[in-house]
Amino acid sequence: MSTRYAIILAAGQGTRMKSKLYKVLHPVCGKPMVQHVVDQISRLHIEEMVTIIGHGAEKVKSQLGSQSQYALQEQQLGTAHAVIQAKDMLAGKQGVTLVVCGDTPLIKAETMEALFKQHEETQAKATVLTAKATDPTGYGRVIRNDQGYVEKIVEHKDASDQERNIKEINTGTYCFDNLALFTALEQVSNDNVQGEYYLPDVIEILKKQGKTVTAYQTAEFEETLGVNDRIALSEAERILRKRINESHMRNGVTLIDPATSYIGSDVKIGQDTVIYPGTILTGKTEIGSECVIGPNSEIKECHVGNGTNIRQSVAHDSSIGSFVNIGPFAHIRPKSDIHDDVKIGNFVEIKKANFGKGSKASHLSYIGDAEVGKDVNIGCGSITVNYDGKNKFLTKIEDHVFVGCNSNLVAPVTIGKGSYVAAGSTITSDVPEDALSIARARQVNKENYVEKLNHKK
Incomplete structure (x- = not known):
């Protein structure tokens, strides 16, 4: 030669x-x-x-x-x-x-x-x-x-x-x-x-x-085909997308509707994974086997393990483990590490966080700049308060912690192993292991208040 x-x-x-x-x-x-x-x-x-x-x-x-x-x-x-x-x-x-x-x-x-x-x-x-x-x-x-x-x-x-x-x-x-x-x-x-x-x-x-x-x-x-204008560019896109999609299907991937599945040329997908319509996979994304992705999900520069489901969600520049359930309508932002058996539910945003095995944030939470241990439950509406207007701070939630609904964890703060945070709390100091932390105003009931209010009208 x-x-x-x-x-x-x-x-x-x-x-x-x-x-x-x-x-x-x-x-x-x-x-x-x-x-x-x-x-x-x-x-x-x-x-x-x-x-x-x-x-x-x-x-x-x-x-x-x-x-x-x-x-x-x-x-x-x-x-x-x-x-x-x-x-x-x-x-x-x-x-x-x-x-x-x-x-x-x-x-x-x-x-x-x-x-x-x-x-x-x-x-x-x-x-x-x-x-x-x-x-x-x-x-x-x-x-x-x-x-x-x-x-x-x-x-x-x-x-x-x-x-x-x-x-x-x-x-x-x-x-x-x-x-x-x-x-x-x-x-x-x-x-x-x-x-x-x-x-x-x-x-x-x-x-x-x-x-x-x-x-x-x-x-x-x-x-x-030589691309000289936007029309030829769209034609090249159509041809290459068809070529890419057919290659994945021949390798054991199910595309429910290839015409609406957008997969980049460097993406890798394991066998028996199902891609639903409206899904966009780009960059050097790797999807494991037996996953379900979509419909209407966008995944860019991510590694996704086996058996993971991602529905109607966005994930960028992150690692997602095996047997994870994400969505619908979740957002995994860059530099997040989602471990195995995790649940990230609807309207949950994860950013630059290490989220431990078996932990879950089922709905309406923001977890940013955080280290979350294993088997942690983060209740609805809870957030890590990571930004003071100038700097970002770290929240640590150790193993087996239960965070009640509508809790604010004001960083920097550590929630000790096995502890509980009562619903509605705003935590500004570290919580010891196995403790119950309640940080909210005591409830006051004003009896007959409505009657007095109506009498003034």
Whole structure:
């Protein structure tokens, strides 16, 4: 196998997107387009990867980090001009170079591997990734000779009527012999209407030199989709979401209504988990087996154990154990750690809290900046009072504590193991182990008060 290199074209601003966000950074299924491309290339045996950046250069570098090297295209003068920016890194090296656009988020590693294989087996100097389009209008047509090799690529506007009837189109992804590529790039002219340097011209140069140019046709036209506007972006989202959902279903996950289930490309889900309609799973979320998620739940960057139910609730950047019941209408905010066998009920908010095994807050509570032990009961309407307007403070509730309804635990405070807090209490001092703490005004009954009140009217 030849030494392999990859060049990703990601310098364009994407004016048709009509956005302050640079085109290749627009997300598809929760991940920037260019990141999809890089992730797929990273599955191949690539020696060096170079991303050509221009508009939004620093933001693209921030997104991809050390996954790639970078070359700056200060002026966008065409695809050939973009590729030649990698000259200092790749020119003079023997091997095969993949060139792919950063706005093609649907392209698969398997397809690029097949393109490499075709290129190496035919010992070609260039191999074009092609696809068969139902409507090829606007695409460059791939003209093959009798042996199946590429004779030329003709742009739609320059094609004859006979050539326009050809359905096989150039997708804009190529493999090149690296030495031949950079030699031919020096000969590319900008003598055209746009005054730009076009990469397909390299194909014509190689053909004139008598070099072999071949093509590999992918079976899926959809994966070659280039995103240039919001309409194409939504189409890419639809296609990738369908692909992701079908993959989970094949792996033993039940999606009650795949059309309304939004699952990110990095999400992992265990077997026999059921996803109900309106559910959104994003980031590097991991859901265990035999869970029930939804309907209408949003889970982002969370780890969820086995057998857990999350109904009509939101959870972000947190760990949720096994056999946990959450919802309906609960909110698990970042940096929360929900242990096994916990119940978080309706209209309960947990934030930056460690919530122990077997504990429960069944309804209408706020638990923020807290350490909750195991087998704790937090009554309806109880809260940890963690904020004084400037600073946040910690509440500690130790094992086997019972907190009565409508209690305020004013942090910093510790509720000792096995203790009880009477309903309606406002706790401002530590509670010892096994104590009953009552912190409320003594009840006073004013007898005959209503009669006196009515008499004054």
